[in-house]
Amino acid sequence: MTTELPTVAAARVDELKRQIAVNDHRYYVLDEPGISDSEYDRLMRELRELEAAHPELVTADSPSQRVGGSALRTFSEVVHQLPMLSLGNAFSEQDAADFVRKVQEATGEAEPQFSVEPKLDGLAISLRYEHGLFVRGATRGDGSTGEDVTANLRTLRSIPLRIAGDTPPAVLEVRGEVVMPRRAFEAFNSAARERGERTLANPRNGAAGSLRQLDPAVTAARPLMFYAYALGVVEGWPLPARHSELLQNLRALGFSVHPEARSARGLTGLLEYFAAIGARRSTLDVDIDGVVYKVDRLDQQAELGFVSRAPRWAIAHKFPAQEEQTVVEAIEVQVGRTGALTPVARLRPVHVAGVVVTNATLHNENEVRRKDVRAGDTVIVRRAGDVIPEVVSVVLDARPDGSSEWQLPPLCPECGSHVVREADQAVARCSGGLICPAQRKEAIRHFCSRRAMDIEGLGSETIDDMVSLAFLRGGAQPRQLGTVAELYTLGLDDLLELKRLQDERAGITPDPKKKTPTKWAENLLASIAGSKTPSLQRLLFALGILQTGEGTAKELALAFGSLDEIAAADVVVLMMVPNIGLTVAESIAAFFAEPHNCEVIAALTAAGVQPQRAAPAADFVARLEFSAQLESLKTSISARGSVGFPSVASTVFQATAAHVASFAALAALDLAELRALGWNETAAAQLRVLFEDASWQARLAGIDAQIGRLRRDAPQVVSKGPLSGQTVVLTGSLSGMTRDQAGARLEALGAKLSGSVSKKTSFVVAGAEAGSKLDKARELGVQVLDEAALLALLGSHEA
DNA sequence: TGGCCTCGAGTTCA
DNA sequence: CTCGAGGCCA
Numbered sequence: 001m002t003t004e005l006p007t008v009a010a011a012r013v014d015e016l017k018r019q020i021a022v023n024d025h026r027y028y029v030l031d032e033p034g035i036s037d038s039e040y041d042r043l044m045r046e047l048r049e050l051e052a053a054h055p056e057l058v059t060a061d062s063p064s065q066r067v068g069g070s071a072l073r074t075f076s077e078v079v080h081q082l083p084m085l086s087l088g089n090a091f092s093e094q095d096a097a098d099f100v101r102k103v104q105e106a107t108g109e110a111e112p113q114f115s116v117e118p119k120l121d122g123l124a125i126s127l128r129y130e131h132g133l134f135v136r137g138a139t140r141g142d143g144s145t146g147e148d149v150t151a152n153l154r155t156l157r158s159i160p161l162r163i164a165g166d167t168p169p170a171v172l173e174v175r176g177e178v179v180m181p182r183r184a185f186e187a188f189n190s191a192a193r194e195r196g197e198r199t200l201a202n203p204r205n206g207a208a209g210s211l212r213q214l215d216p217a218v219t220a221a222r223p224l225m226f227y228a229y230a231l232g233v234v235e236g237w238p239l240p241a242r243h244s245e246l247l248q249n250l251r252a253l254g255f256s257v258h259p260e261a262r263s264a265r266g267l268t269g270l271l272e273y274f275a276a277i278g279a280r281r282s283t284l285d286v287d288i289d290g291v292v293y294k295v296d297r298l299d300q301q302a303e304l305g306f307v308s309r310a311p312r313w314a315i316a317h318k319f320p321a322q323e324e325q326t327v328v329e330a331i332e333v334q335v336g337r338t339g340a341l342t343p344v345a346r347l348r349p350v351h352v353a354g355v356v357v358t359n360a361t362l363h364n365e366n367e368v369r370r371k372d373v374r375a376g377d378t379v380i381v382r383r384a385g386d387v388i389p390e391v392v393s394v395v396l397d398a399r400p401d402g403s404s405e406w407q408l409p410p411l412c413p414e415c416g417s418h419v420v421r422e423a424d425q426a427v428a429r430c431s432g433g434l435i436c437p438a439q440r441k442e443a444i445r446h447f448c449s450r451r452a453m454d455i456e457g458l459g460s461e462t463i464d465d466m467v468s469l470a471f472l473r474g475g476a477q478p479r480q481l482g483t484v485a486e487l488y489t490l491g492l493d494d495l496l497e498l499k500r501l502q503d504e505r506a507g508i509t510p511d512p513k514k515k516t517p518t519k520w521a522e523n524l525l526a527s528i529a530g531s532k533t534p535s536l537q538r539l540l541f542a543l544g545i546l547q548t549g550e551g552t553a554k555e556l557a558l559a560f561g562s563l564d565e566i567a568a569a570d571v572v573v574l575m576m577v578p579n580i581g582l583t584v585a586e587s588i589a590a591f592f593a594e595p596h597n598c599e600v601i602a603a604l605t606a607a608g609v610q611p612q613r614a615a616p617a618a619d620f621v622a623r624l625e626f627s628a629q630l631e632s633l634k635t636s637i638s639a640r641g642s643v644g645f646p647s648v649a650s651t652v653f654q655a656t657a658a659h660v661a662s663f664a665a666l667a668a669l670d671l672a673e674l675r676a677l678g679w680n681e682t683a684a685a686q687l688r689v690l691f692e693d694a695s696w697q698a699r700l701a702g703i704d705a706q707i708g709r710l711r712r713d714a715p716q717v718v719s720k721g722p723l724s725g726q727t728v729v730l731t732g733s734l735s736g737m738t739r740d741q742a743g744a745r746l747e748a749l750g751a752k753l754s755g756s757v758s759k760k761t762s763f764v765v766a767g768a769e770a771g772s773k774l775d776k777a778r779e780l781g782v783q784v785l786d787e788a789a790l791l792a793l794l795g796s797h798e799a
Numbered sequence: 800t801g802g803c804c805t806c807g808a809g810t811t812c813a
Numbered sequence: 814c815t816c817g818a819g820g821c822c823a
Contacts, residue, residue: 334809338807355813359811360810361810427817551806580820
């Protein structure tokens with residue numbers, strides 16, 4: 001090829017440039033590829049070879065120059081000859097109506113025509129063409145001065161390096177938005193993830209970050225797209241009469257204009273477009289944050305003119321934002337009821353989907369690491385499920401210098417105790433227990449909460465003060481509230497003293513004319529007094545035993561019937577309760593083994609708190625067979641015990657249980673008898689060792705004793721409700737009663753309630769507006785009852 | 800042992 | 814609503 005004559009080479013170079021430009025336009029603007037990728041590559045390679053042989057033929061508009069030159073050190077400034085405008089915003093239909101009214105007044109037209117288009121969420125830029133050649137591209141910047149990003153823009157195939165047409169204008173500035181299409185964004189991110197590289201936070205940041213790369217090669221690798229929507233300086237190019245025609249003309253020059261651009265008439269037309277685009281927002285390939293309305297006729301635009309920097313002839317009608325950027329002012333650590341430390345991002349207040357968000361949980365240490373959130377970072381915030389604020393990701397490009405990874409504090413921020421994090425556990429905990437004021441406070445709050453003891457009139461701040469202000473004057477020294485039991489010893493004078501201390505701290509001198517807050521105090525005391533006869537389930541939940549929430553509390557209450565029996569229960573017995581395994585059982589046993597907790601319970605009892613008692617559940621007691629006790633003992637010992645426990649098959653346990661029914665009886669068996677029951681030499685020997693240990697003897701005797709008590713106290717006749725064994729799911733809203741009420745009546749008949757539909761569900765009660773659970777029931781062929789059928793069922797059994 | 804499923808615990812804001 | 818982890822069944 002190097003042997004070709006320069007003129008022949010020049011002609012070939014021109015032809016190659018033309019073909020590549022045509023294909024770029026087809027592929028990137030029209031989205032209809034004309035030739036295969038390999039064919040395209042072949043053209044490009046040939047062009048590069050020719051240019052290498054004839055350097056004098058290399059021109060600025062050559063596609064080989066899209067990625068050219070070396071990395072820049074900084075961007076130079078570009079002053080926009082014609083400033084790049086910002087648009088006024090409309091956030092409501094009223095704002096849009098006001099805009100239309102002003103246009104009507106200024107133009108005298110009843111139904112002015114508008115050009116409407118999606119407001120792309122990207123980066124506004126201006127492209128300058130001189131005599132048809134792309135010479136410079138700049139960001140919007142502050143509108144009057146931007147940054148020169150020509151080298152990066154050259155790498156965008158949707159930006160023509162030379163505009164089509166035989167008589168190019170002397171000067172043409174085309175303005176528009178650089179965006180990263182959502183599909184390309186996702187593809188880029190999954191590829192980056194596979195390579196273990198940083199992912200982009202969102203398409204908008206992807207576009208902005210990509211254009212601000214100093215090395216154009218990086219930009220070239222990013223899937224960016226340019227959409228034109230306006231002009232800047234124009235010389236030697238006739239302007240059409242309408243904006244909509246202008247968009248057509250830009251298309252003809254080789255630019256892409258967003259395909260959703262339309263014309264609309266009057267306010268109704270605008271709002272219809274707004275609604276239509278809003279409905280299809282998630283299916284568009286580009287993120288948008290609203291739509292733009294422009295007066296279509298350019299002469300009317302000129303008539304309307306500008307207010308400061310925004311045109312009066314155009315407005316952006318914004319969708320309510322669902323994701324916003326803000327700054328993490330600090331990462332603080334909260335201490336929960338169980339001592340769990342939770343990092344929380346304190347955010348610069350920002351509107352997200354209609355509310356001001358200032359906090360967002362970061363869950364735990366791992367989560368902070370994974371997202372690498374740091375104080376001072378700019379982050380993207382979203383409302384998960386449109387409710388709970390959540391930090392989506394960090395905008396790395398905006399990270400201030402000198403920031404460092406967030407560290408979990410080694411000491412509890414509330415009490416200074418050591419922070420411990422167990423191996424392979426995600427949560428870190430304050431080891432201070434009830435020494436920690438935060439834990440004390442949260443424990444009291446939990447105790448009073450609606451689903452626990454349901455004590456009204458105790459807000460978070462009041463509890464805070466009860467724990468920190470010395471307002472109890474019973475003893476020699478004024479004291480703070482220490483335990484939940486002390487709530488029941490509060491008197492009117494204590495509460496008034498608390499209020500006085502609060503006022504004193506706030507610097508308020510009590511106004512003698514004003515009534516003392518007796519009403520509040522009386523109501524609170526009444527509420528406390530009214531909580532003295534909780535269900536056992538509520539009291540258990542209120543105590544705040546680790547791992548014991550509402551569900552577990554209910555199982556425990558149901559199985560044992562009284563607090564004493566639960567407190568006395570060995571891990572082995574606890575594990576036989578449904579849904580209680582080793583971990584939860586140990587947690588419960590540890591709670592009742594702690595003297596401090598027993599004191600609190602004793603104090604509660606002394607104060608008159610008396611949970612309702614019931615007999616042990618017959619079906620639970622029925623499950624306490626000796627073979628099951630042996631299984632349970634084996635599980636607990638082999639997982640944690642210092643003693644070894646023989647690996648014994650279930651069949652051996654069953655054979656053993658057929659002969660003996662207690663640990664005492666088992667201990668009385670000699671080796672030969674054990675062998676006869678299927679225990680092998682080592683297993684039997686290990687069992688003997690265990691039974692000879694004094695503390696084990698005591699423990700096993702305790703289990704025997706409790707099981708004896710439970711058997712004696714359990715109702716002899718198993719009261720089987722007519723619906724026992726049935727699992728019921730309630731969904732939708734009932735008209736005559738609440739779901740809770742319906743649930744209670746069903747449970748009274750022996751039914752078991754569940755939250756989710758599975759093939760084990762006996763039937764589903766579906767009220768009005770039942771959702772996915774009803775669908776699931778239909779899918780699984782589970783019987784569905786409506787409210788009338790439910791009432792009939794209840795009626796037939798309750799009599 | 801792995802994969803459900805459910806539960807526990809913590810959290811936001813009007 | 815989320816994540817994490819415990820329990821249980823295959």
